[in-house]
Amino acid sequence: MQYSIGIDLGGTDIKAGLLSSDGKLMYRTVVSTHVNEGAKAIAKRIAQTILQVHSQTQSLKDIIGIGVGSPGLILADSGIIHFSPNFPGWSDIPLLDYVAAELGNLKIPLYIDNDVNVMVLGELHHGAGIGYENVVGLTLGTGVGGGIVINRKVYHGSWNTAGELGHTIVQPNGPKCGCGNRGCLEAYAGARHIVQRTRQKLASGQNSCLNPDVLTPKQIAEAAEAGDKLAQEIFAETGKYIGVALTSIAHILNPEIAIIGGGIAGAGEKLLFQHIRNEFRKRTMGIPSQMEIVPAKLGNDAGLIGAAMLAYNIH
Amino acid sequence: MQYSIGIDLGGTDIKAGLLSSDGKLMYRTVVSTHVNEGAKAIAKRIAQTILQVHSQTQSLKDIIGIGVGSPGLILADSGIIHFSPNFPGWSDIPLLDYVAAELGNLKIPLYIDNDVNVMVLGELHHGAGIGYENVVGLTLGTGVGGGIVINRKVYHGSWNTAGELGHTIVQPNGPKCGCGNRGCLEAYAGARHIVQRTRQKLASGQNSCLNPDVLTPKQIAEAAEAGDKLAQEIFAETGKYIGVALTSIAHILNPEIAIIGGGIAGAGEKLLFQHIRNEFRKRTMGIPSQMEIVPAKLGNDAGLIGAAMLAYNIH
Numbered sequence: 001m002q003y004s005i006g007i008d009l010g011g012t013d014i015k016a017g018l019l020s021s022d023g024k025l026m027y028r029t030v031v032s033t034h035v036n037e038g039a040k041a042i043a044k045r046i047a048q049t050i051l052q053v054h055s056q057t058q059s060l061k062d063i064i065g066i067g068v069g070s071p072g073l074i075l076a077d078s079g080i081i082h083f084s085p086n087f088p089g090w091s092d093i094p095l096l097d098y099v100a101a102e103l104g105n106l107k108i109p110l111y112i113d114n115d116v117n118v119m120v121l122g123e124l125h126h127g128a129g130i131g132y133e134n135v136v137g138l139t140l141g142t143g144v145g146g147g148i149v150i151n152r153k154v155y156h157g158s159w160n161t162a163g164e165l166g167h168t169i170v171q172p173n174g175p176k177c178g179c180g181n182r183g184c185l186e187a188y189a190g191a192r193h194i195v196q197r198t199r200q201k202l203a204s205g206q207n208s209c210l211n212p213d214v215l216t217p218k219q220i221a222e223a224a225e226a227g228d229k230l231a232q233e234i235f236a237e238t239g240k241y242i243g244v245a246l247t248s249i250a251h252i253l254n255p256e257i258a259i260i261g262g263g264i265a266g267a268g269e270k271l272l273f274q275h276i277r278n279e280f281r282k283r284t285m286g287i288p289s290q291m292e293i294v295p296a297k298l299g300n301d302a303g304l305i306g307a308a309m310l311a312y313n314i315h
Numbered sequence: 316m317q318y319s320i321g322i323d324l325g326g327t328d329i330k331a332g333l334l335s336s337d338g339k340l341m342y343r344t345v346v347s348t349h350v351n352e353g354a355k356a357i358a359k360r361i362a363q364t365i366l367q368v369h370s371q372t373q374s375l376k377d378i379i380g381i382g383v384g385s386p387g388l389i390l391a392d393s394g395i396i397h398f399s400p401n402f403p404g405w406s407d408i409p410l411l412d413y414v415a416a417e418l419g420n421l422k423i424p425l426y427i428d429n430d431v432n433v434m435v436l437g438e439l440h441h442g443a444g445i446g447y448e449n450v451v452g453l454t455l456g457t458g459v460g461g462g463i464v465i466n467r468k469v470y471h472g473s474w475n476t477a478g479e480l481g482h483t484i485v486q487p488n489g490p491k492c493g494c495g496n497r498g499c500l501e502a503y504a505g506a507r508h509i510v511q512r513t514r515q516k517l518a519s520g521q522n523s524c525l526n527p528d529v530l531t532p533k534q535i536a537e538a539a540e541a542g543d544k545l546a547q548e549i550f551a552e553t554g555k556y557i558g559v560a561l562t563s564i565a566h567i568l569n570p571e572i573a574i575i576g577g578g579i580a581g582a583g584e585k586l587l588f589q590h591i592r593n594e595f596r597k598r599t600m601g602i603p604s605q606m607e608i609v610p611a612k613l614g615n616d617a618g619l620i621g622a623a624m625l626a627y628n629i630h
Contacts, residue, residue: 073602134473148567150465157569158449161602167566169598171487172559181562181598244487247496248563251482252463254472283484283496287388287476 005053005108006308007046007068008115011035011086014042016049017301018056019308023126025301027056035086039093046095047102054106065311067111068095069118069303075160076113082160111310115303116145117154117163119296121313122306123259124149127297134255137296138165138242140264143178144186148253153313166190168245188241191217191264198234206230221267235271238264242272243279250280250288261296268295320368320423321623322361322383323430326350326401329357331364332616333371334623338441340616342371350401354408361410362417369421380424380626383410384433384618390475391428397475426625430618431460432469432478434611436628437621438574439464442612449570452611453480453557454577458493459501463568468628481505483560503556506532506579513549521545536582550586553579557587558594565595565603576611583610 001020008015017028033045072084079096096110120137123129139145146165148155155162166186174183187193195215202212208230210223224231277293316335323330332343348360387399394411411425435452438444454460461480463470470477481501482494489498502508510530517527523545525538539546592608
């Protein structure tokens with residue numbers, strides 16, 4: 001059995017885990033961090049966490065690599081965080097070099113990639129994507145993240161920005177998106193935009209049990225489950241726009257499967273996935289329409305497992 | 316110097332050419348054909364044409380391969396035409412086997428791919444795409460074709476339908492497209508749809524020198540050149556929708572360059588390309604927005620040159 005270490009780097013904590021080559025998370029830990037610490041301090045914390053995980057395995061030589069998943073634009077080949085919304089001010093931080101320096105004599109190959117790419121990689125190897133070659137992944141959270149796997153490798157594009165599936169245009173005159181464009185998928189399916197659209201519908205006088213002052217996607221999903229028509233409509237629309245984006249994506253990339261994760265995907269089959277599939281099947285041509293659309297399986301572990309899988313997925 | 320033979324298979328004729336490895340078309344010929352002849356008869360004609368081209372080169376051993384570009388859904392790995400709008404009734408035709416049988420003792424590797432994939436390959440190696448790794452190509456004609464090159468190879472997707480860039484959705488409630496969907500790029504930028512939109516504008520009473528009874532994209536382009544406002548508006552809109560599609564494509568694939576060919580691309584910089592670029596730059600995020608957007612260079616030779624390049628581009 002071989003092992004690898006996965007690190008899920010966030011703005012408030014660092015998760016770490018030890019993954020066996022058959023996909024079991026043998027050990028996991030979380031340490032708090034703070035963006036104000038600066039990159040070198042965070043790299044030191046990552047190194048300490050690695051050493052802690054490392055101490056859990058008896059035979060050091062069996063750890064074949066360490067992978068880090070990080071939000072932002074990651075230059076995977078050179079181990080650099082070019083930019084990350086979660087670490088304001090970071091610009092071209094050679095994070096892997098910093099971590100390697102802190103690891104001292106512990107010489108294990110280090111890898112890094114974008115957190116959504118890593119999620120798709122995790123699902124590919126140990127989740128909903130097992131056995132597939134070409135896979136796209138969406139994460140529905142505050143933003144809508146995306147990742148592309150081609151021939152079982154993460155596809156980075158020419159300048160490491162491939163897979164921004166949340167910025168597929170679904171309505172050219174739609175709402176303003178955080179990226180500056182109008183009508184991106186994220187402008188319909190990102191948490192903030194779901195809440196905003198719900199508020200607009202409430203303000204227009206539609207009947208609903210929802211309170212516009214305290215609104216989260218989770219509350220909207222619960223109201224929809226309880227039969228609230230307005231809330232159901234919001235999820236149906238969200239699903240419809242995801243279906244529109246997946247049509248473009250399937251026509252462009254012709255993947256076998258789209259895996260959808262993130263908090264909002266938790267709304268599930270009836271509220272969300274059936275609407276995604278209906279819209280997709282209605283719009284997509286014969287052969288590419290055979291793409292499967294499924295929920296992610298690994299949940300909160302996808303980041304850890306995927307990061308650890310970077311060790312097996314040499315670019 | 317090495318040579319390869321390219322075949323550009325169409326519904327009414329077969330073009331063939333001899334390409335040198337430095338990208339020169341040394342010889343070319345055209346023979347007429349007719350879809351009613353059936354696949355085996357057409358394969359025989361292709362073989363005869365190959366033998367004719369072959370007789371033009373002195374040293375047979377220098378011909379490293381023969382490539383065929385064909386419209387339709389091509390199973391490149393197995394040499395099969397799964398389906399082609401230009402050859403009604405053809406279903407899973409093993410064209411390369413038929414051609415090989417007709418070539419008898421002449422044993423040269425045969426390759427086949429979709430005509431737009433082949434066009435992008437030609438541009439990559441000897442046209443507007445020289446030096447690039449990840450390239451997308453659009454052909455603006457009756458339909459809007461697309462092709463994707465990743466790491467200098469044609470990308471086929473899971474079921475050989477990748478690169479249907481003309482079926483990127485640019486307006487979810489837009490006009491009906493030939494594929495059954497609404498608001499595909501093709502429903503705005505395909506020749507028939509350009510003409511249809513022009514007729515609608517004329518019918519609504521907009522002032523123009525155009526005659527609704529005899530309308531082609533070429534006439535619309537000439538009128539636009541001559542200052543006709545309605546005709547200029549049609550091309551500006553067409554450019555705008557191409558820009559919308561390229562935004563989605565750049566966010567998904569992050570290629571370095573988009574190469575646009577086909578008859579309608581002949582409208583050129585002022586009528587078309589500036590509008591494509593303006594819309595694209597306005598909508599696309601920082602790094603992927605650096606994608607170049609350029610006209611194809613090889614014109615009518617792209618099909619021949621690209622097909623011949625299949626010999627160098629083993630899947």
